Amino acid sequence: MKITVTKSDLTNAISIVSKAVSTKSTMTILECILIDARGQDIRLLGNDMELGIETVIPGTMEEKGMIAVDAAIFSAIVRKLPEEEVHLNVVGETIGIRCGKARFTIPGRDGRDFTRLPEIDKVDGINVSEYTLRDLINKTIFSISDNDSNKMMTGELLEIQDGFLKLVSLDGHRISIRRVELNGSYNNRRVVIPGKTMSDISKILGGDMEKQVSIFFTPKHVLFEFDSTTVVSRLIDGEYFRIEQMLSSDYETKITVNRKEILDCIDRATLLVKEGDKKPIILSLSEGNVEIKIRTTLGSMDEVVECTRTGRDMMIGFNPKFLVDALRAIDDEEVDIYFVNPKAPCFIRDAGENYNYVVLPVNFTTVD
Amino acid sequence: MKITVTKSDLTNAISIVSKAVSTKSTMTILECILIDARGQDIRLLGNDMELGIETVIPGTMEEKGMIAVDAAIFSAIVRKLPEEEVHLNVVGETIGIRCGKARFTIPGRDGRDFTRLPEIDKVDGINVSEYTLRDLINKTIFSISDNDSNKMMTGELLEIQDGFLKLVSLDGHRISIRRVELNGSYNNRRVVIPGKTMSDISKILGGDMEKQVSIFFTPKHVLFEFDSTTVVSRLIDGEYFRIEQMLSSDYETKITVNRKEILDCIDRATLLVKEGDKKPIILSLSEGNVEIKIRTTLGSMDEVVECTRTGRDMMIGFNPKFLVDALRAIDDEEVDIYFVNPKAPCFIRDAGENYNYVVLPVNFTTVD
Numbered sequence: 191m192k193i194t195v196t197k198s199d200l201t202n203a204i205s206i207v208s209k210a211v212s213t214k215s216t217m218t219i220l221e222c223i224l225i226d227a228r229g230q231d232i233r234l235l236g237n238d239m240e241l242g243i244e245t246v247i248p249g250t251m252e253e254k255g256m257i258a259v260d261a262a263i264f265s266a267i268v269r270k271l272p273e274e275e276v277h278l279n280v281v282g283e284t285i286g287i288r289c290g291k292a293r294f295t296i297p298g299r300d301g302r303d304f305t306r307l308p309e310i311d312k313v314d315g316i317n318v319s320e321y322t323l324r325d326l327i328n329k330t331i332f333s334i335s336d337n338d339s340n341k342m343m344t345g346e347l348l349e350i351q352d353g354f355l356k357l358v359s360l361d362g363h364r365i366s367i368r369r370v371e372l373n374g375s376y377n378n379r380r381v382v383i384p385g386k387t388m389s390d391i392s393k394i395l396g397g398d399m400e401k402q403v404s405i406f407f408t409p410k411h412v413l414f415e416f417d418s419t420t421v422v423s424r425l426i427d428g429e430y431f432r433i434e435q436m437l438s439s440d441y442e443t444k445i446t447v448n449r450k451e452i453l454d455c456i457d458r459a460t461l462l463v464k465e466g467d468k469k470p471i472i473l474s475l476s477e478g479n480v481e482i483k484i485r486t487t488l489g490s491m492d493e494v495v496e497c498t499r500t501g502r503d504m505m506i507g508f509n510p511k512f513l514v515d516a517l518r519a520i521d522d523e524e525v526d527i528y529f530v531n532p533k534a535p536c537f538i539r540d541a542g543e544n545y546n547y548v549v550l551p552v553n554f555t556t557v558d
Numbered sequence: 559m560k561i562t563v564t565k566s567d568l569t570n571a572i573s574i575v576s577k578a579v580s581t582k583s584t585m586t587i588l589e590c591i592l593i594d595a596r597g598q599d600i601r602l603l604g605n606d607m608e609l610g611i612e613t614v615i616p617g618t619m620e621e622k623g624m625i626a627v628d629a630a631i632f633s634a635i636v637r638k639l640p641e642e643e644v645h646l647n648v649v650g651e652t653i654g655i656r657c658g659k660a661r662f663t664i665p666g667r668d669g670r671d672f673t674r675l676p677e678i679d680k681v682d683g684i685n686v687s688e689y690t691l692r693d694l695i696n697k698t699i700f701s702i703s704d705n706d707s708n709k710m711m712t713g714e715l716l717e718i719q720d721g722f723l724k725l726v727s728l729d730g731h732r733i734s735i736r737r738v739e740l741n742g743s744y745n746n747r748r749v750v751i752p753g754k755t756m757s758d759i760s761k762i763l764g765g766d767m768e769k770q771v772s773i774f775f776t777p778k779h780v781l782f783e784f785d786s787t788t789v790v791s792r793l794i795d796g797e798y799f800r801i802e803q804m805l806s807s808d809y810e811t812k813i814t815v816n817r818k819e820i821l822d823c824i825d826r827a828t829l830l831v832k833e834g835d836k837k838p839i840i841l842s843l844s845e846g847n848v849e850i851k852i853r854t855t856l857g858s859m860d861e862v863v864e865c866t867r868t869g870r871d872m873m874i875g876f877n878p879k880f881l882v883d884a885l886r887a888i889d890d891e892e893v894d895i896y897f898v899n900p901k902a903p904c905f906i907r908d909a910g911e912n913y914n915y916v917v918l919p920v921n922f923t924t925v926d
Contacts, residue, residue, distance in 0.1 A: 263856050266829045272822075284857075291819070292826055296857030451659070454640075458660055461634045488631050489652075489664030 191255025443501030507554030559623025875922030
C-alpha cells in the first residue's frame with residue numbers, strides 16, 4: 191500500500207474511528223485502526239466488536255493494499271506531523287510515515303486479522319438532520335445509568351412512532367424524553383442502543399442543520415450513515431421499560447418559573463452536597479414563589495425564586511443534581527413543572543411534549 | 559465582621575491565597591482561608607506553614623472582625639455567585655454569604671487559631687519586574703527534581719552576584735541556568751527556594767513589565783511583595799550544589815541550528831518512547847547536518863536537520879525529553895549547542911550566558 195493524504199484529513203478520520211477502538215483489550219487487534227486502500231477509496235476503520243466506525247478520506251493511491259496499525263501510536267505520530275501531505279508506505283508488515291521532514295517507521299498487523307463491519311441492508315431507514323440527532327442525544331444521554339447491573343438502563347430507547355422520533359433514557363431515579371417530528375412516513379420501531387454508541391455519535395456528528403443522517407436497522411444492529419462515515423453498533427437485547435405508565439398527566443400543583451433563575455439557584459445548592467451524600471433540596475411551593483432550601487454538614491442555603499403557581503401549597507425534596515441536569519437540557523426561557531404529591535415524580539415538560547423530564551422526589555422528613 | 563466586596567475581587571484573591579492552602583492535612587485549620595478585616599484593610603490569608611500568601615482586597619467594612627473558612631467550599635460557592643457585590647457577615651462562628659439572590663451560611667473557625675505570616679524586616683531587598691521574575695522561573699523550574707530523597711534538588715537556587723540575578727535548577731541529569739542583570743547594586747546572596755513556591759509565584763505574578771516585585775531575605779525565609787500580595791516561603795536549609803565546576807567552556811564540536819526545527823524533530827521522537835523507557839535518541843553530528851535517530855519497540859524515526867558545525871564528527875545519545883524541555887525554554891531562533899565528547903554533558907547556551915542548559919548524555923552503545 192502506498193497512499194498520500196493530507197494531515198488534516200487523516201487526523202480527522204483517526205479521531206472519528208478511534209471512538210470504536212478498544213483502549214485496553216486482551217486482543218491487541220482491537221486496539222488497531224485498519225487502513226484499507228484496496229478498493230476505489232481510502233478507508234479507515236475502528237471496531238471494538240460492539241461498535242464499528244468506518245470513514246472514507248480523500249487522497250491518492252499509488253499502490254493498493256491495507257494494514258492495521260496500533261491506534262494510540264499512529265494517532266500520536268500523525269497529530270505531531272507538520273500540516274502537509276502525509277505519505278504512507280507499507281513494506282511487509284511495517285508502515286512508513288513520511289511528512290515534511292518527519293520520517294517514522296512503525297510495525298503494523300496483517301489487515302486480514304481485522305474484523306470488518308457487518309453487512310447491513312440499507313432499506314427501510316429514517317432520515318434526520320445531523321443537528322437534530324445530536325441535539326436529541328445530548329439532551330437525554332445524561333440520565334442513562336452507568337451501572338452495568340441493569341444493562342437496559344445503560345442504553346437509550348430510540349422509538350419511531352406515528353411519524354415521531356423519540357429518545358428515552360432512565361436510571362431508576364429519573365427519565366429523560368425528547369421527541370421530534372420526522373419528515374416522511376416510517377414504520378414504527380423500538381430499539382435500545384448502547385449509551386456509549388449514542389454518546390460517541392453525538393461527538394462525531396458535525397451538527398449541520400442541512401446535512402442528513404440516515405439510520406438503518408436489523409434485529410441486532412443499528413447503522414448510522416452521515417458525511418463519509420458509517421457507524422454500526424450492536425443493539426441491547428430485550429424489551430425496554432414500559433415508561434408510558436409512569437407518565438401521569440394529572441397534577442396537583444403546577445409552577446411556571448424562569449428556567450435560568452431556578453437552575454442557577456439549584457446549581458448553587460449542589461455545592462453543599464458532598465460526593466455520595468444524599469441530602470435533598472427542599473422546594474416549598476406557595477403562591478408567587480418557590481423557596482429553595484438545603485442544609486448539609488457543609489452549610490446551608492435558603493433562596494426564593496418567583497413563580498406563577500396553580501394548585502395547592504406543597505413541600506417536596508429532590509436530589510438537586512437531577513433537577514440541574516434536566517433544567518440544563520432545556521432551551522426555553524420559562525419552564526412548567528408539574529407536581530402530584532411529595533412522594534410522586536415531578537414532570538418538567540412543554541405543552542407540545544417535545545420534552546418531558548421526570549424526576550423522582552426524595553423523602554426528606556427522615557433526612558433533616 | 560461585616561464586609562462587602564465585589565465577586566471578581568474576591569474570586570481573584572481566593573485563587574491567589576489558595577496556592578498556600580493545604581488540600582489534605584491532618585490539621586483542618588491549614589485547609590482554611592483567613593478573612594481578616596480587623597485593621598484598615600480587608601485581607602485574605604492562606605498558610606500551609608511552608609508557604610504563606612496574604613493579599614489585600616478593596617471593599618467596605620461595616621463591622622470589623624475576622625474568621626477562618628474552609629477554602630474548598632468557600633471558593634466553590636464564591637465562584638458560582640453572580641457577578642455582583644458579595645456581602646459577608648459573621649455571626650458567632652458561621653459566615654453568611656449573600657450576593658444577588660444567593661444566600662449561603664457556612665461554618666467558620668476562630669481566626670485566632672490561624673497562623674499568621676512571620677514578621678520579616680523589609681530591608682536589603684532586590685527589585686525585579688514581574689515579567690522578568692516570571693520568565694526566569696518558567697524557563698528553569700522544569701528541571702527541579704520531584705524526588706524528595708534529595709531535598710536540595712527540589713528547590714531552585716536564587717543567586718545574586720555582581721549585579722546579576724541567577725536562577726538554577728537541577729535534577730541529576732541536567733541543569734537549567736538563567737540570569738538577568740539587575741538595576742542597582744545589591745549584596746551577593748545565595749538561597750534555595752522550594753520549587754513549589756517558585757511555581758506558585760510564577761502562576762500568581764501578573765507578568766507586567768512595568769510592575770516591580772520586591773524580594774527580601776532572612777536566614778530562614780524569603781518574602782516576595784507585588785501588587786497587593788505578600789508571599790512568604792521557608793527556604794531549603796543547606797548548601798546548594800557547586801555547579802561552576804560542572805560548566806566547562808571547552809568543547810570539541812559546536813553546532814548552530816534552527817531551534818524550532820530541531821525541537822520539532824526531537825519532540826516527534828519522544829512519541830516513540832514509552833513511559834519509563836530509557837531509549838535515547840542518537841545525534842550524529844557531521845558537516846552541514848545532524849542526523850537524529852531513535853529505535854524503540856514502538857517504531858523508529860530517522861531525520862536530518864541542517865546545521866552549521868565546527869569541530870569533529872560525533873555520535874552522542876540523549877534522553878529526548880531533556881533536550882525538548884531545554885529547547886522549549888529558549889526564545890532564540892538559532893541555538894548553539896556545544897559538545898565535548900559522547901560521555902560528557904552538552905551545553906545549550908547563548909554568547910552572553912543569559913541562559914545555559916546542561917544535559918547529560920546517555921550511553922547508547924549498550925541499549926541498541
